[in-house]
Amino acid sequence: MTYRLFSWELSYFSGKVRAYLRYKHRMGDLSTGFEDVLATPELVAGLLTPATGSGAVPQLRTSDGTWVQDSSDIIDFIEARHDKVPVIPSALEAPRQTLASYLVELLADEWMVVPGFWERWHYSLADVTPNHVRYNAMQWGSVFAAGAPGDERLAAGAAVFENLFGISEARTNPRGVYAGLVHLGCTPETEHAWWDSMENILALLDVHLGRHDFVLGGLPSLGDFGLMGPLYAHLYRDATSGFMLRTQHPVVAEWVERCNGMNVDARTYDQKLYSLGEDGELVGRPATSDGGRWLPDDQVPESLDALVGVFFEEMWPVLTSTLEKVSAFIASDAHTPGGQLPAKTFFADPPWTEHQTGDGALTHGFEIGGIEARRMVTPYHVWMLQRLARVLDEAITRERGRAAVAEWLTRFPRGPELLELNDRLADCRVRKQGARLFSVDG
Ligand SMILES: N[C@@H](CCC(=O)N[C@@H](CS)C(=O)NCC(=O)O)C(=O)O
Numbered sequence: 001m002t003y004r005l006f007s008w009e010l011s012y013f014s015g016k017v018r019a020y021l022r023y024k025h026r027m028g029d030l031s032t033g034f035e036d037v038l039a040t041p042e043l044v045a046g047l048l049t050p051a052t053g054s055g056a057v058p059q060l061r062t063s064d065g066t067w068v069q070d071s072s073d074i075i076d077f078i079e080a081r082h083d084k085v086p087v088i089p090s091a092l093e094a095p096r097q098t099l100a101s102y103l104v105e106l107l108a109d110e111w112m113v114v115p116g117f118w119e120r121w122h123y124s125l126a127d128v129t130p131n132h133v134r135y136n137a138m139q140w141g142s143v144f145a146a147g148a149p150g151d152e153r154l155a156a157g158a159a160v161f162e163n164l165f166g167i168s169e170a171r172t173n174p175r176g177v178y179a180g181l182v183h184l185g186c187t188p189e190t191e192h193a194w195w196d197s198m199e200n201i202l203a204l205l206d207v208h209l210g211r212h213d214f215v216l217g218g219l220p221s222l223g224d225f226g227l228m229g230p231l232y233a234h235l236y237r238d239a240t241s242g243f244m245l246r247t248q249h250p251v252v253a254e255w256v257e258r259c260n261g262m263n264v265d266a267r268t269y270d271q272k273l274y275s276l277g278e279d280g281e282l283v284g285r286p287a288t289s290d291g292g293r294w295l296p297d298d299q300v301p302e303s304l305d306a307l308v309g310v311f312f313e314e315m316w317p318v319l320t321s322t323l324e325k326v327s328a329f330i331a332s333d334a335h336t337p338g339g340q341l342p343a344k345t346f347f348a349d350p351p352w353t354e355h356q357t358g359d360g361a362l363t364h365g366f367e368i369g370g371i372e373a374r375r376m377v378t379p380y381h382v383w384m385l386q387r388l389a390r391v392l393d394e395a396i397t398r399e400r401g402r403a404a405v406a407e408w409l410t411r412f413p414r415g416p417e418l419l420e421l422n423d424r425l426a427d428c429r430v431r432k433q434g435a436r437l438f439s440v441d442g
Contacts, residue, residue, distance in 0.1 A: 006061070054069060101216065189371060
């Protein structure tokens with residue numbers, strides 16, 4: 001089986017999946033490899049959208065013509081077919097590490113996405129210093145005018161910013177990505193609180209990755225690839241935050257390169273590390289943390305608990321409110337049982353704008369850094385929670401697993417509520433078909 005990944009270098013979720021596929025290939029678990037294809041506007045309109053109903057990237061196509069969309073679905077699809085080097089622990093054997101992996105992925109995908117997107121577009125505004133608008137225009141132009149000379153790509157990116165996103169009036173009449181940020185509750189009132197949340201996470205990662213090469217120890221796992229979403233194409237590559245990341249959080253910057261297999265460094269397995277023996281001979285020695293393995297005995301170190309703590313403190317209240325809001329919406333006259341629901345992460349598109357903006361039925365109050373604000377409700381979160389609920393069921397099948405998970409969850413504010421996930425999901429089951437979401441009728 002061969003694979004084609006349709007992606008953009010600048011894209012949050014493409015960075016997650018690309019790093020994952022590269023790792024599987026590097027470790028010999030994807031023998032035929034994969035072809036990374038630039039999803040140009042021509043391919044998006046003529047190939048991706050007709051096939052899946054969505055132009056979002058990344059999308060994966062197998063050699064038999066099957067399409068898989070959404071980064072988590074792509075990882076689950078490949079994991080089910082290539083299991084020599086799994087990136088997700090066994091929920092039965094390592095229930096806490098497994099849950100920690102999924103929770104970090106969810107935090108990275110759907111919470112850090114807000115400050116991740118904010119930095120890109122904030123430092124592109126004309127009156128903001130430092131400024132990376134030309135860098136940003138270049139990366140967008142490389143999608144929109146792929147193959148054209150550099151100056152034309154730069155101009156194409158600048159034209160997209162003006163024509164599609166209205167960048168020159170972003171503060172007074174937000175459109176495109178600027179409207180998306182407002183839909184996610186990132187406004188002039190909250191943007192600094194969102195960035196503080198990111199800074200706090202980076203400080204926690206400094207501690208964790210200072211001791212362990214990866215989230216679960218000496219090998220990457222789902223949580224690492226999730227974190228590559230915010231941390232690769234956005235915080236590492238974008239010029240302004242990239243400078244900040246490398247100068248202020250070099251440990252995290254080094255981890256980004258390690259996850260991508262980019263750097264020539266003994267810790268990436270590409271370069272050998274030797275000492276000199278008694279007779280001057282080269283004696284190999286390990287260069288990786290934790291013996292190059294996941295931590296034994298289902299250990300979740302305190303430094304990883306700290307990251308999971310951010311999930312429960314900041315994101316869990318939004319997720320539980322999401323479940324209530326989606327249940328109420330599904331039961332309301334605005335929705336036909338079994339009908340479609342909005343499925344996007346980043347902004348409220350027609351025909352959902354009326355429901356997902358202002359005080360619409362699919363909006364809710366939330367808090368970030370002690371500031372009360374409002375944002376759109378994202379039914380995709382319900383799908384992510386259903387996926388998590390299946391893993392949770394497996395993790396607590398055995399009494400030993402249940403006890404271990406229950407004890408671990410007491411470490412977090414409202415952590416034990418996770419055990420009620422299935423009850424909370426009862427009235428708002430969703431079904432995902434390609435990129436589309438539907439409520440489950442009956
Ligand atoms: N939940 C999806 C999100 C994919 C997504 O939002 N991709 C962005 C780029 S990072 C995109 O293509 N946006 C354009 C669009 O939605 O039309 C995933 O996990 O892959």
